[in-house]
Amino acid sequence: MMKGPSGPATTVASAAPVLRIGAVSKFFGTFKVLEDCTLDVAEGEIVTLLGPSGCGKTTLLRCIAGFWEANGGTIEIDGQHMFRVPVNRRPVGVVFQSYALFPHLTVARNVGYALRMRGLPRAEAKARVAEALDTVSLTGFEDRYPAQLSGGQQQRVAIARILVMEPRVLLLDEPFNALDAKLRGTMQVELRLLIKRLGLTSIFVTHDQEEALTMSDRIAVMRAGCIEQVAAPDEIFDRPATAYVADFIGTSNFWSARAEGGLVRLPDGQTASTVLKGEVRVMVRPHNLRLDAAGQGPWQGRVAFHRSVGPLVEYHVEIEGGMTLRVATMRQSANRPIRDDASVSIAVVDPALCAVYPG
Amino acid sequence: MAKASFPKLAARPGVGERLIDALLSGRGIWPAVPAIVVLTVVAVIPFIVLLSLGFSDFVVSRGEIVSQTFSLDHLSNALSDSLYWTTFQRSLTLALSTTALCLIFGYPVAYLFLVGGRWTKRLILVLTIAPLLTSGIVRTYAWLVILGGRGVVNSTLAGMGLIDQPMRIMNTHWAVLIGMVQIHLPVMILPLIAVMSRHDGRLVEASENLGATRLGTLRTVILPLSVPGIGTGAALVFTLSYTTFVVPQILGGGNYLNAATMIYEQVVYSLEWSKGSVSSLILMLTCLVMLVAIALVTNHFTRWTRGSDA
Numbered sequence: 001m002m003k004g005p006s007g008p009a010t011t012v013a014s015a016a017p018v019l020r021i022g023a024v025s026k027f028f029g030t031f032k033v034l035e036d037c038t039l040d041v042a043e044g045e046i047v048t049l050l051g052p053s054g055c056g057k058t059t060l061l062r063c064i065a066g067f068w069e070a071n072g073g074t075i076e077i078d079g080q081h082m083f084r085v086p087v088n089r090r091p092v093g094v095v096f097q098s099y100a101l102f103p104h105l106t107v108a109r110n111v112g113y114a115l116r117m118r119g120l121p122r123a124e125a126k127a128r129v130a131e132a133l134d135t136v137s138l139t140g141f142e143d144r145y146p147a148q149l150s151g152g153q154q155q156r157v158a159i160a161r162i163l164v165m166e167p168r169v170l171l172l173d174e175p176f177n178a179l180d181a182k183l184r185g186t187m188q189v190e191l192r193l194l195i196k197r198l199g200l201t202s203i204f205v206t207h208d209q210e211e212a213l214t215m216s217d218r219i220a221v222m223r224a225g226c227i228e229q230v231a232a233p234d235e236i237f238d239r240p241a242t243a244y245v246a247d248f249i250g251t252s253n254f255w256s257a258r259a260e261g262g263l264v265r266l267p268d269g270q271t272a273s274t275v276l277k278g279e280v281r282v283m284v285r286p287h288n289l290r291l292d293a294a295g296q297g298p299w300q301g302r303v304a305f306h307r308s309v310g311p312l313v314e315y316h317v318e319i320e321g322g323m324t325l326r327v328a329t330m331r332q333s334a335n336r337p338i339r340d341d342a343s344v345s346i347a348v349v350d351p352a353l354c355a356v357y358p359g
Numbered sequence: 360m361a362k363a364s365f366p367k368l369a370a371r372p373g374v375g376e377r378l379i380d381a382l383l384s385g386r387g388i389w390p391a392v393p394a395i396v397v398l399t400v401v402a403v404i405p406f407i408v409l410l411s412l413g414f415s416d417f418v419v420s421r422g423e424i425v426s427q428t429f430s431l432d433h434l435s436n437a438l439s440d441s442l443y444w445t446t447f448q449r450s451l452t453l454a455l456s457t458t459a460l461c462l463i464f465g466y467p468v469a470y471l472f473l474v475g476g477r478w479t480k481r482l483i484l485v486l487t488i489a490p491l492l493t494s495g496i497v498r499t500y501a502w503l504v505i506l507g508g509r510g511v512v513n514s515t516l517a518g519m520g521l522i523d524q525p526m527r528i529m530n531t532h533w534a535v536l537i538g539m540v541q542i543h544l545p546v547m548i549l550p551l552i553a554v555m556s557r558h559d560g561r562l563v564e565a566s567e568n569l570g571a572t573r574l575g576t577l578r579t580v581i582l583p584l585s586v587p588g589i590g591t592g593a594a595l596v597f598t599l600s601y602t603t604f605v606v607p608q609i610l611g612g613g614n615y616l617n618a619a620t621m622i623y624e625q626v627v628y629s630l631e632w633s634k635g636s637v638s639s640l641i642l643m644l645t646c647l648v649m650l651v652a653i654a655l656v657t658n659h660f661t662r663w664t665r666g667s668d669a
Contacts, residue, residue: 102562117572
């Protein structure tokens with residue numbers, strides 16, 4: 001079959017996924033680390049595996065890379081089964097948490113390592129190393145050793161080292177952990193833009209939700225070896241599928257209620273719709289709540305504490321029954337923060353954005 | 360307003376405590392003084408006395424030196440004596456081949472330690488350290504049982520019909536070499552393991568991920584990174600086997616003359632203290648030269664470690 005010139009990236013949306021993970025399980029002894037994990041990753045997509053430590057996200061990454069063999073299920077790349085394909089024959093590049101740069105090799109030789117192992121002619125290898133270093137803006141650093149570079153530069157060398165091997169799938173294992181907080185934010189945006197520009201299909205592992213929200217096209221939230229929800233960052237944030245996801249991503253307020261006739265009555269008198277019946281838990285995000293000083297609404301509380309978090313003011317509001325609600329409002333010059341100890345009335349801004357889970 | 364009560368500052372320490380604090384401050388060499396004193400008394404002074412015997416003619420009367428005059432005769436005699444040259448050459452060959460064999464046998468064990476699981480690592484550590492718990496002399500005598508005319512090796516080979524008469528292994532160069540390698544193997548393995556376990560285990564995975572075979576990883580990552588361990592192990596094994604006395608004496612059956620056994624004979628049997636003194640000096644200086652050579656080679660292969668202070 002003839003292959004036409006490859007069109008713009010947007011037209012491949014319907015094409016077969018580059019990476020297919022089908023019902024993958026992994027045991028250590030009798031301990032089940034992964035259970036029936038299923039995930040498809042499309043060409044050029046960045047999917048994040050997000051979860052607390054010990055949820056199996058790194059295990060799944062190591063199974064894709066081939067460091068560990070899954071005990072059940074299938075891993076396919078471009079339709080080819082990866083079962084029993086050794087690490088060095090998989091079209092997969094890994095950026096390690098520690099970067100794992102070879103300390104005894106210069107930057108140029110680190111980046112050229114994959115080409116040297118493949119026996120590429122020296123001139124061609126040199127050109128491709130130069131190209132990769134240019135891509136990550138490290139031209140001129142060829143003769144440095146890894147120990148002579150900053151954390152951010154080391155990370156870029158680790159990425160360039162993977163780029164030269166032109167992998168089908170890029171795996172990133174918490175690549176920002178070794179960087180200080182300020183650099184992290186910048187590098188997250190830079191790395192996402194770079195990966196998108198190169199059109200690399202990527203799996204990104206992190207326990208940091210902010211990183212996940214920045215980096216991902218889709219997020220797979222993991223819990224105890226299972227994938228709990230896979231969706232775009234906005235959807236994960238606005239419509240978390242389970243209480244666990246809601247609790248893990250962002251700040252959330254929960255309370256118990258009763259659902260009847262497809263409706264849940266909210267404490268402020270409004271109603272939210274649901275398919276559930278009986279005991280339920282209602283979740284609302286802090287920014288979906290509104291405070292009115294000296295209000296007279298049905299939902300009353302007292303401000304226990306407030307603080308400024310950048311452009312937001314966050315209130316901890318004590319309500320009946322000893323619960324504390326978190327409420328976030330935009331800081332506006334005209335609207336002075338409500339003082340601690342003030343009585344307030346609380347209202348839900350948009351009942352449609354309240355999530356209802358089984359109680 | 361109530362008077363604020365500050366926590367009391369710690370009481371001024373006594374003289375003894377302040378003295379110990381000063382000693383532990385790291386200024387000066389004070390903490391090393393006890394060791395220096397002991398070494399001066401039991402090693403440096405005797406060595407100077409020994410040297411003075413090698414570079415002088417002296418007359419002994421009733422167990423005491425009565426006259427002593429400076430002389431280079433002993434040194435020039437030694438350097439023109441072909442026995443010295445062949446003996447030191449034998450020592451050097453033995454030490455170099457022991458070092459090489461320890462590296463050949465020890466490196467795979469260290470590699471296994473690096474790539475092996477938790478139990479493999481523990482087993483290797485136990486098996487490496489266990490022999491060090493018994494005396495070298497005991498282990499050397501054990502080889503008598505194994506290598507002797509009716510020993511395990513000969514009786515097994517004879518039993519299999521491979522040989523008619525027992526091979527003569529004991530009291531040969533080979534017996535000494537076998538004993539030396541076994542005795543010194545742990546000293547090679549331990550530094551190798553120490554250096555290998557210092558590096559990020561992800562390096563091996565990274566190498567394979569980048570397309571390297573196991574051999575490629577060994578050649579381009581593990582081997583270069585273990586050079587400092589090879590250097591340390593080689594220096595230790597070389598020094599120990601170049602100056603060794605017990606193994607050649609026992610397994611060589613008194614026929615095997617290396618530098619140490621020669622010095623022993625010169626001092627204990629023929630009572631030629633001047634000869635013994637000169638031999639010791641030559642042994643020490645040549646050993647030092649070899650150590651410097653090993654250090655230079657090691658440094659050459661670890662240039663990358665010196666670029667790390669930018």
